[in-house]
């Protein structure tokens with residue numbers, strides 16, 4: 001592991017064709033979002049009013065059995081995040097996709113900020129809060145925020161309770177996203193960035209471990225030490241915005257004007 005050398009990293013980007021960014025809550029923390037562990041961390045160490053852990057309230061089983069409980073906490077989580085938007089790091093990752101068309105983003109974040117910032121080759125492995133679907137009749141709708149939802153969103157077609165297209169506790173990953181991830185992993189990458197994620201899930205840490213097989217370099221951007229820290233080539237112990245801006249400057253690229261969507 002080496003100390004930050006942004007010129008070396010800029011050179012690596014220059015020499016690479018296929019670049020993967022793996023991103024987590026730390027990236028959106030720079031947008032002012034709470035760095036919760038998954039969707040439930042707003043309630044770290046505390047049970048809900050119903051006396052159950054938040055992981056139970058926000059589980060696929062609870063959504064099926066008592067959707068009013070799951071929705072009560074989904075609305076609370078969404079309200080805590082409302083008004084935030086993508087930040088400069090999201091924006092620079094999207095800009096890099098323009099310079100390097102084989103750039104991909106694998107994100108655990110469900111906030112939709114990568115898409116909003118312009119990333120197109122995007123694997124939202126935990127889904128996104130901005131999409132609702134009806135488990136019964138499969139009606140789909142966009143919900144830019146949940147401010148219009150009173151209690152629970154009801155399907156206009158079959159009057160069933162709708163759900164957000166996010167991975168709740170105890171649920172499987174969305175198959176289309178998994179398929180794209182497998183396909184791109186088979187193609188391999190030249191350079192892997194792990195940004196603002198503790199990498200506790202195997203499908204999040206796997207590309208870091210596969211990097212050796214691809215002969216790829218791995219760069220971690222995270223103020224803390226994580227599961228993958230011992231395995232990376234470069235460790236940038238900084239926040240995502242700070243690190244991406246420094247890399248961008250080292251690449252000789254003009255840093256776009258901010259601040260976009262911060263409320």
Ligand SMILES: [Zn+2]
Nearest residue numbers: 134137155158
């Ligand atoms: Zn329906």
